[in-house]
Amino acid sequence: MAEQNTEERIVGIDLGTTNSLVAYMEGDTPVVIPGEDGDRLVPSVVAVGDDGVTIGNAARSTLIASPDRAVYSAKRLMGRGIDDVQDELKLFPFHLSPDQKPGEVLRLTIGGRELTPPEISAYILQQLKHNAERYFGPGSKVTKAVITVPAYFNDAQRQATRDAARIAGLEVLRLVNEPTAAALAYGLDRSKDGVIAVYDFGGGTFDISILKLHEGIFEVISTNGDTHLGGDDIDNLLIAVAVEDIRGDMGLDVTTSGEAIQAIRKAVIEAKIALSSQSSVAVDVTLPAEFGGKHYLREITREQFEQLAASVIERTLVPCKQVMKDAGLAAAQVDEVVLVGGSTRIPLVRKLVDEMFDLAARGKKPHTDLNPDEVVALGAAVQARILAGGSKATEDMLLLDVTPLSLGIEALGGVVAQIIGRNSTIPASATEHFTTGVDGQTNVAIHVVQGERELAKDCRSLARFDLKGIPPMTAGIPRIEVKFLIDANGILHVSAREQRSAKQAEIEVKPTYGLTDEQVEAMILSSFDNAEADLAARQLIEARNEGENILTLVHKARTNPAWQQLSAEEVANITAKEVELGTAMKQEDHSVIRSAIDALDLATRRYAELSMSTAITSAMVGETMQSANEKMGDGPSAPHPIAKAELIS
């Protein structure tokens, strides 16, 4: 067991807008790793309270009760600047720091703390890492991961994701595009060659990818999408309807109440989900106290819902048409369609996909057999196993992905000179030559952009490079060779060389909307690893203290008359659990001690009942010692039900 835990496990992570998951390939089968609460999805919500940060389900209640202490859908802000997020700010309760400047990484104020989107994502990743380590058992460490990103993520968004992983203490072995990961998950048991379309409509992003399968090679032909289109947008429309209703029918303006908006959001999301299986649903919201606790109640039919949602859903058609055009294929040439993402549960989405790819008419159905919420994480686990090697199930599998956006440099007049076209298989490279325009010039500035527009100002600015240290020469004489390389993660690397002097030119990268290496380092050290170590140490001390207490109490219990009523078998069981706890307490993992405490607690349950007075016993039937302990308070006078029972008898 111990040996197994020193083995390096690479996990697959789906860092989603709404939910995040971690998965691992057990033998030949990828499985989703549940959290401590048994939930396979970790809601992508982070809350900052006075006593620390909570993540996932634990943070969701904060989101409703005190919305300014929680943040959700932070993925929408990854790799973006203040100018990009104006639309987001209208719909999401993000509080930006007041001194935010254009071109800088965003800083959010949450519960009095300032956090960047990569740090928020890092908390979610850290939770997933923790869940995986817990799942693999005592002493196991997870430090390597494959993380998925929307296929249409640009370089800045990919870098931000990688930064988030570093802050969380994870090395990203590969960033994989979400639709491609889904194809891998489906491809495990399908070795058939053909053309697949993956339609991935999630909470915040939409991707469409066309792949060609050939003898285990998954070759992406083209990809397209919209990083700001998802189920969230449908929610926002439904919220707007409710807000208008409340204004019109009840004369109340709830727009400034974060609490009210969150309550409405929760209700409309539930309604949206119900409408995928029901023809109508009642939306029932209890407004917060400031509105006199009034109820908002209305019926929504599926027809009404579809009329409203159609405008959002139909926006997916534009990328679909472009991706087919880029692939040079007609809908009839697509053999299989895979549906990914929670929003593909909506019947109207399925209808639209059916029409787009002419499925029913060709006697075909889209693939939905894998849970659309989980399939991306499962695919990430498959890619993780491919990288780890040595597995029969994945040995012939190879994923060839593409870059979703064209890479270019700003040329004279602000126009873009394209250097690597979109849909080029990655890794991809291109070499360009530059020279000087002024005699003796020693620096050349290069502006790298990503996007399909003709003018640099309409594309996404990736970075400005300064080529320094060019030997002074007559204008036009230096010949600087710049090599652009997009790696297998879709991330750009640049190197340069002055050819006349063979001098390696120095490159200074100024990431736009990104974090510098130094900033990332600082975040790791100041806010994370320490906090994690501190927390682990504290939990260990607490668990050991509690273990000591219960052992003392059980030891004393042997002199209690109630002990005589236990069967020999029960006594043997208690003794065995005592020994186990004693051993567990020598270990460094608090969760091992906790489970040993729980086991001993359970073994002594009948004794706890017997030892208490009849009145107390009747109230506590079925309680364990620990829960009874909680009910009776844990002050020094009554630390444990056994102590209390001793007093009575």
Place this chain on the structure above:
Amino acid sequence: MLKTADNAVPVACWSCSVAKTPETLFCQHCSKIQPPLEGDFYSVFNLERKLNLDLAALEREFHRLTRKLHPDNFARATETEQAWSLADTAMVNDAYRTLKDPIRRTEYLLMLEGAQIGEENSGKNRVDPSRVPADLLEEVFELNMQLEEMRAARKLGETDAALEADLQTAKIKFDGLLADVDEQLKTQWGVWDQGDEATRKSAMTDMVSLIDRRNYIRNLVRDVNEALGS
């Protein structure tokens, strides 16, 4: 491109020290990846500089090389091996992307042979009057007028059915011209592939002007499509 000239190719494998032929990607003895090779896109696939290619064979070779060289296979290898795998795979991808597309392939070969192709790399070149092919001067002039009118009408939110019909006609005409150029290019491919030194020289000159003409017409077609909103 994969490797700088000042780095001499070792004749012995870096890993097992057994002598190897310099132009190999993997050591024949210990199967370890070797420093990236220098060469052009044709040499990546071990092909002669020809313009008619067997695309199915090219794809097979692309898959074969990629399976061996892809960074996925080197996730647990040393940093140097990872860097070589990355450089090799990028080169294979760049080569495949260039050679599988007939126009890119032609442009690349012409460049390898030292030809200068028009304004190919000046971004998406706008209509430059000095570069209008002489035989198209009149039509291009008229088309540009129509495009201007169309854009002006669009701005005002108007539709002009007659103008739209004219542009549709122009589109068909220029699409046809594009197809003609492609046919002529194909003929020149054959001449290049079969020819001796002298015929190759003249085929090159012809192809350079055909490519320039093609780029010009392609931009016109794109402008027309944009104006028609299709």
